[in-house]
Amino acid sequence: MKVVVIDDERAMQLIMQNMLAKIAGVDVAGVFGETASAESFMAGHEVHLVFVDIQLPNESGIAFARRLA
Numbered sequence: 001m002k003v004v005v006i007d008d009e010r011a012m013q014l015i016m017q018n019m020l021a022k023i024a025g026v027d028v029a030g031v032f033g034e035t036a037s038a039e040s041f042m043a044g045h046e047v048h049l050v051f052v053d054i055q056l057p058n059e060s061g062i063a064f065a066r067r068l069a
Contacts, residue, residue, distance in 0.1 A: 005032070006031075029045060
């Protein structure tokens with residue numbers, strides 16, 4: 001399963017990467033600090049699951065999730 005993490009805090013990015021790395025079959029395909037670069041990445045890559053922070057610099061995680069849906 002390919003996973004993307006979107007969080008503007010570097011510490012949380014590392015925590016999520018470390019936790020997800022322990023799960024067999026999970027591949028962290030990308031880690032991003034904001035939604036624009038994540039969306040650009042996802043346009044060209046298959047992603048199965050996205051972990052997104054609610055409070056991000058330019059767009060809320062909830063608004064981004066709605067756009068993805």
